[in-house]
Amino acid sequence: MPTCLPTVLRRCHACASERFRANGKFRVNANHKLLDAWLLVLCTACGDTAKLTVWERMHVRSVRAELLDRMHDNDPGLAAELLKDPVVRRRNRIALDWAGAWRLDTGGSDHLDREVIDVSVRFAARIPVRPVRLIADGCGLSRAEVERLVAEGKIVSAVRLSGKLSSDFTFTLKR
Numbered sequence: 516m517p518t519c520l521p522t523v524l525r526r527c528h529a530c531a532s533e534r535f536r537a538n539g540k541f542r543v544n545a546n547h548k549l550l551d552a553w554l555l556v557l558c559t560a561c562g563d564t565a566k567l568t569v570w571e572r573m574h575v576r577s578v579r580a581e582l583l584d585r586m587h588d589n590d591p592g593l594a595a596e597l598l599k600d601p602v603v604r605r606r607n608r609i610a611l612d613w614a615g616a617w618r619l620d621t622g623g624s625d626h627l628d629r630e631v632i633d634v635s636v637r638f639a640a641r642i643p644v645r646p647v648r649l650i651a652d653g654c655g656l657s658r659a660e661v662e663r664l665v666a667e668g669k670i671v672s673a674v675r676l677s678g679k680l681s682s683d684f685t686f687t688l689k690r
């Protein structure tokens with residue numbers, strides 16, 4: 516699950532950095548009945564502000580009032596939702612870096628001494644993570660051990676455990 520907003524990867528025009536942080540602030544401009552809205556992000560190196568487009572010349576009637584209220588309230592939850600939105604990311608040509616912005620909750624370690632355990636992994640947000648790392652952290656194993664158990668068929672899953680995943684999966688661990 517996320518613990519904070521992810522880093523926004525985007526080139527800073529003021530310095531050479533490529534890392535920005537959203538602080539949950541928005542800017543909304545009204546021009547007659549048309550609204551522009553941006554999510555503000557700050558360069559982590561120089562503090563320069565960049566604006567990520569949320570709405571462009573959107574008619575006020577097609578905007579949900581609740582959403583506009585959340586922007587005026589600078590709702591950090593809304594910032595998280597917008598950064599998750601692939602349309603917003605594509606439009607602004609940004610990528611996200613989730614390093615240090617999530618944690619794994621295992622619900623305890625009582626089950627770990629059983630011979631066979633079935634585990635389901637649920638993602639509270641679509642955070643790309645290596646399943647090998649999750650399994651290692653959650654089961655108290657090293658990543659090399661996890662890779663060996665996968666190779667030996669002692670960790671099995673319907674999904675590919677190499678590479679990265681960002682959606683729910685299950686696996687079985689046999690010792």
Ligand SMILES: [Zn+2]
Pocket residue numbers: 527528529530531532558559560561562563
């Ligand atoms: Zn900068």
